[in-house]
Amino acid sequence: MSAAEGVSTVDAGWAPRRRFSTRFLRSEMGLIARRRRNQAGLAVLAVIPVIIAVVMAATRPAPGSGPPLFTAMLDNGLITVLAGLSIEMSLFLPLAVSILAGDAIAGEASTGTLRYLLTVPAGRVRLLAVKFGGIVAATFAAVGVIALTGAVMGVALFGTGDMVTLSGTTLPFGEALGRVGIAVLYVVMCLVAVAAIGLFVSTLTEQPIGAAVAMLMFIVLSQILGALDDLDWLHPFLITNYWSSWADLLRDPPAWDQMLLGAVSAAVWTAFGLSAAWARLTTKDITS
Amino acid sequence: MTDATTVAAAREPGSRAVRTRGLSKRYGKGTLAVDGLDLEVPYGAVFGFLGPNGCGKTTTIRMLLGLIEASSGTAELLGEPMPGSARKALPRIGALVEGPAFHPYLSGVDNLRRIDAVDRSTDPATVAERIESALDRVGLRAAARKRFRAYSLGMKQRLAIAGALLRPRELLILDEPTNGLDPQGTREVRSLIGQLAADGVTVLLSTHLLSEVEQVCSHVAVMHRGRLVTQSSLEELRATVVSRVRVETAAVEDAARVLGGAGLSDVVAGAGEVTALIGEHPPEKLVDALVAEGVPVRGFGVVRPDLEDVFVSLTGEGFDVGG
Numbered sequence: 068m069s070a071a072e073g074v075s076t077v078d079a080g081w082a083p084r085r086r087f088s089t090r091f092l093r094s095e096m097g098l099i100a101r102r103r104r105n106q107a108g109l110a111v112l113a114v115i116p117v118i119i120a121v122v123m124a125a126t127r128p129a130p131g132s133g134p135p136l137f138t139a140m141l142d143n144g145l146i147t148v149l150a151g152l153s154i155e156m157s158l159f160l161p162l163a164v165s166i167l168a169g170d171a172i173a174g175e176a177s178t179g180t181l182r183y184l185l186t187v188p189a190g191r192v193r194l195l196a197v198k199f200g201g202i203v204a205a206t207f208a209a210v211g212v213i214a215l216t217g218a219v220m221g222v223a224l225f226g227t228g229d230m231v232t233l234s235g236t237t238l239p240f241g242e243a244l245g246r247v248g249i250a251v252l253y254v255v256m257c258l259v260a261v262a263a264i265g266l267f268v269s270t271l272t273e274q275p276i277g278a279a280v281a282m283l284m285f286i287v288l289s290q291i292l293g294a295l296d297d298l299d300w301l302h303p304f305l306i307t308n309y310w311s312s313w314a315d316l317l318r319d320p321p322a323w324d325q326m327l328l329g330a331v332s333a334a335v336w337t338a339f340g341l342s343a344a345w346a347r348l349t350t351k352d353i354t355s
Numbered sequence: 356m357t358d359a360t361t362v363a364a365a366r367e368p369g370s371r372a373v374r375t376r377g378l379s380k381r382y383g384k385g386t387l388a389v390d391g392l393d394l395e396v397p398y399g400a401v402f403g404f405l406g407p408n409g410c411g412k413t414t415t416i417r418m419l420l421g422l423i424e425a426s427s428g429t430a431e432l433l434g435e436p437m438p439g440s441a442r443k444a445l446p447r448i449g450a451l452v453e454g455p456a457f458h459p460y461l462s463g464v465d466n467l468r469r470i471d472a473v474d475r476s477t478d479p480a481t482v483a484e485r486i487e488s489a490l491d492r493v494g495l496r497a498a499a500r501k502r503f504r505a506y507s508l509g510m511k512q513r514l515a516i517a518g519a520l521l522r523p524r525e526l527l528i529l530d531e532p533t534n535g536l537d538p539q540g541t542r543e544v545r546s547l548i549g550q551l552a553a554d555g556v557t558v559l560l561s562t563h564l565l566s567e568v569e570q571v572c573s574h575v576a577v578m579h580r581g582r583l584v585t586q587s588s589l590e591e592l593r594a595t596v597v598s599r600v601r602v603e604t605a606a607v608e609d610a611a612r613v614l615g616g617a618g619l620s621d622v623v624a625g626a627g628e629v630t631a632l633i634g635e636h637p638p639e640k641l642v643d644a645l646v647a648e649g650v651p652v653r654g655f656g657v658v659r660p661d662l663e664d665v666f667v668s669l670t671g672e673g674f675d676v677g678g
Contacts, residue, residue, distance in 0.1 A: 098458070182417075
């Protein structure tokens with residue numbers, strides 16, 4: 068243990084170097100990206116549109132014999148993106164976001180690093196903001212990768228023919244691409260609400276898996292309640308209620324009302340999750 | 356060293372690196388984990404914060420650092436109220452709380468980079484240099500690129516200390532820093548604390564090891580069941596310790612009579628030995644007196660009780676319990 072030179076130990080004129088820096092957020096994104104589990108998860112998410120496209124290309128079901136979204140894929144490869152997202156939104160994407168969100172605070176608490184982040188000091192509000200930012204970035208990346216592999220596979224196997232809308236009209240490729248882009252952003256928005264609620268759940272426990280499972284149970288329960296017609300008064304308040312509203316983009320002209328309600332729903336759930344997480348973390352005794 | 360003196364000169368007289376007033380913590384409706392603590396750590400001290408495991412040391416440290424909220428009372432670090440001014444105070448403070456904790460799948464260097472990225476007060480341009488210097492100080496450069504999960508407990512402890520040295524600090528709060536270190540590592544950490552103190556850093560060293568306090572500390576506070584039993588400089592505490600003369604002899608009664616006659620108080624006659632408070636009496640005169648009175652002296656000595664006896668009498672139990 069040799070004495071280090073050149074670094075003075077006492078610094079009288081300390082002052083915060085700068086008020087704003089992206090170092091913490093970049094570190095957070097690096098932490099998520101470098102973790103093997105997350106890399107494996109992303110690979111699974113990316114493979115699903117590939118599987119769908121290959122199966123459809125191999126079987127080539129006749130129009131009207133399967134889900135319309137899938138048979139439409141045969142005419143326009145971009146539909147593969149939408150088919151992929153619709154499959155993954157039923158479990159894989161909410162699961163991935165729940166795991167990341169569950170990890171955010173509870174994961175740091177379980178490794179004990181939460182106390183060291185806070186004594187740096189990270190600042191509790193800043194920590195929440197950075198954690199949320201990291202999950203949102205990862206959500207963008209995950210949905211983006213699904214869209215990209217779906218688009219590449221779809222266009223390679225089925226080409227870029229006209230997109231036939233549910234209204235029976237056809238859309239040129241550029242217009243179709245724009246609509247797929249909007250669908251991707253809409254799905255991200257729905258998942259951001261999951262991230263915010265998941266972040267709140269993560270502040271309640273020191274077990275990241277427990278937080279992720281709780282979040283997933285909440286989503287599944289919401290889907291079950293959404294399937295019960297007798298509870299239709301409750302449906303607008305369920306977090307999952309508007310998750311497939313992007314299908315209205317396949318009408319011509321697109322029907323926006325449900326998607327707008329979906330945007331409001333996602334915004335409200337996000338605001339609720341973040342406020343609850345803030346209220347919890349800023350008053351919590353950190354004993355982990 | 357010039358840094359240290361200018362800092363010391365700029366401080367108000369009577370100011371403290373750590374000061375608490377009536378600091379208390381009650382978990383739920385249970386008993387008080389920390390009860391009315393008035394802690395005063397002078398600038399420049401190596402302050403031994405001593406107490407058996409579970410006495411409330413760690414709870415106190417967590418309150419000081421703003422990790423948990425005090426039920427009542429106040430705390431100040433470097434003159435800044437905590438947790439209110441955490442953003443101003445904490446960058447000047449390096450802390451090791453309840454053992455090292457890092458991301459297991461990142462290397463030592465990457466873990467330190469992570470900590471530094473969170474710190475708004477450090478310069479990203481110098482991070483590699485500062486990490487290298489910190490790892491050098493704790494003797495961990497060879498294992499810098501290894502994953503944290505592959506570290507031994509001693510290496511983990513060193514990495515945590517390196518994390519506290521990533522930037523210049525005015526105060527180090529070290530909770531059991533030698534836990535899990537082998538004797539060699541323990542010596543290295545103690546000498547490191549000595550170097551830092553010589554540079555003018557104030558150190559609050561929480562420990563349950565009395566030997567650690569005796570070897571490195573200038574001040575000591577003893578905590579027991581949530582309360583502060585004593586706090587003073589080690590010198591003052593040593594001065595309160597009273598020496599006893601101890602005479603081994605077959606003629607116990609004669610010896611007791613001679614010592615009593617010489618003016619010694621608290622003469623205790625036991626089996627084959629007599630002890631008494633020696634006070635200001637020169638020991639050689641006592642030997643003369645004993646021999647002159649024909650007491651057959653088999654052994655003679657002045658016994659100075661060590662600090663352990665003092666602390667045991669303060670807390671009613673030993674310190675090296677539960678390792």
